[in-house]
Amino acid sequence: MKKIKAALLSYGMSGKVFHAPYMELHPGFELLGSWERSSKNIQSDYPNTISYPSLEAILEDKSIDLVVVNTPTASHFEYAKKVLLAGKHALVEKAFTSTLAEAKELDALAKEKGLKLFVFQNRRWDSDFKTVKKVLSDNLLGDIVEAEIHYDRYTPDLSPKIHKETANPGSGILRDLGPHIIDQALVLFGMPKAIFADVRFTRENTLVEDYFDILLYYPEFRVRLKAGYFIREALPSFIFHGKKGSFLKSRGDVQEDELKLGKKPNFTTWGTEPKTKEGILHTELNGSIFRDTIPTLQGNYYDYFDEVHQSLINNTIEPVTAQDGVNVMQIIEAAILSNQQKSAINL
Template identity: 70%
Template sequence: MQKIKTALLSYGMSGKVFHAPFLHFHPGFEMVGAWERTKKLIQNDFPAVKSYSTIEELLEDDVDLVIVNTPVETHYEYAKKVLLAGKNAIVEKAFTTTVAQAQELAAIANEKGVKLAVFQNRRWDSDFKTVQKILSQELLGEIVEAEIHFDRYNPVLSPKLHKETANSGAGILKDLGPHIIDQALCLFGMPKSVFADIRITREHSLVDDYFDILLYYPDFRVRLKAGFFVREANPSYVIHGKKGSFLKPHGDVQEDELKLGKKPNFDTWGTESIENQGLLHTEIKGEIIKKLIPTLQGNYYDFFDGVYHSIINNTVEPVTALDGVRVMQIIEAAIQSSAQKKAIDL
């Protein structure tokens, strides 16, 4: 199998937890190193790889693919350097801080003939994959409304300064927001207009930590919510159609297992607890059905496999730059809506 030589732009939590395990597990990738500014940690886990002192040193090396997994406000600057150097790129969410930046990166990738993917790994969460299947089977009838939540109970400010310092990439809207915005767009496409309430709720917080976004479609609407004061969890997905409903608690285990140092596999990886099964209550062929639905397995491996084939076989990226542009369009509209207290047409 042809190898893709891959480097990371940092080896903090995201590099160690979300990327390195899958690059190591997938036979098509060869991890060559990471840019490490202060702490030199990657060689503790992978002794054979390099620790680069500068991004220029990394880009001058024999590298095919670069993962831009630095703070959001740096994504545009670093991704642009990567693409202009003729390297393929994966950029974490939020893709950029503005729509204009996202469009420019997409144009550069196209001009240079390289692949540019956005790391929207939550498309491969077990709970979301199950929701996708329910909707694809049209078990609920015509959709009337849907809600997607990414809730937590965590009133304490993050120790990571870049997350709590007011800057163009900070705040919950650009941290957790891209996950569920992207999921909504996957399920329902682009809305006609956006209304949003974005607030600060934690004491001493300098960045937004709550949002409530309404996406308006011609015949239904979708609500997206995230905040840090939800001690009793809501279902992550609530979907109501004219025939029935589907409620699905959050259950994907991948992030927790990766943080514990567990390694991905093809057998048991991404298997939710049976207690987190979704509830389907609908009508099928005149019969009222109310039952628990087994959860599909999740696996972020599929994202990396999609990137591999996009580079080697010139297929479409698993999450395209255009997907990233569309998420940024929703984010920009939400910010404008919250400031003006009105719905914004797209």
């Protein structure tokens, strides 16, 4: 199997948890190293890697095929543009960029250079979302009337990560948690016709927005997206009501927590939710009313990296395209405008 040689632009939580373990597991990747600024940690975890002293050192390394741009959001555009101009493929963390204009420019540049530009939307490969997607694709609820997707937390204190709490074009909950559930809604339903949003500052002394309630208008139904930091008793994260029935599912994917504990992904038991997290399906099946929990599908972010590899080797479509990233940024900018104008925005 041909190996894709890759480097990370950061070996903090994102690099250590979401990228390096899968590049180690996948036989089609070789992780060469990471740009590390102050702490030098990657070689202790992966002895055969390099701790690059600068971005330029990575860009000048002709052996590198793919660069993972996993730095704070405000830097994504600058770094991804430099990667593409250096003739290397780029995989960019969410939020794809800080602005819609930046997202469109990167998409155009990648096409001009004949390079692959991937967006990292790992939540498509969460166990909970994969299960929701199957319930809808199997038409178990009938025509959808309304849906809600939540990403709720109880974290009233400000983050110790300075870049998350500094007012800049890449900070705030819309670009942190927002891309996860906006992307999930677009995967399920496509682009809406219009959007209305309420965006707020709820934590004491916060400089960045930390709550949003977004309503997506589709011709026959509505989808609500919500996230906030004062949800001690969370509702189900996925609430879907159709003309035949309903499906309620909590956010139960275990991958991030297990990766943070240092566990390594595998091909067998990885991404298996506990049965207590199974979703409730209440609908009509074959003329009878059915109400019970249903098994949750396994999640595995490995599948994302496998599709990245296939895309680079066989020139197949990216698992999450730059256009997907553009669409998410369009929703985010429309939400900001809607909140400012206190009105619905047509897309």
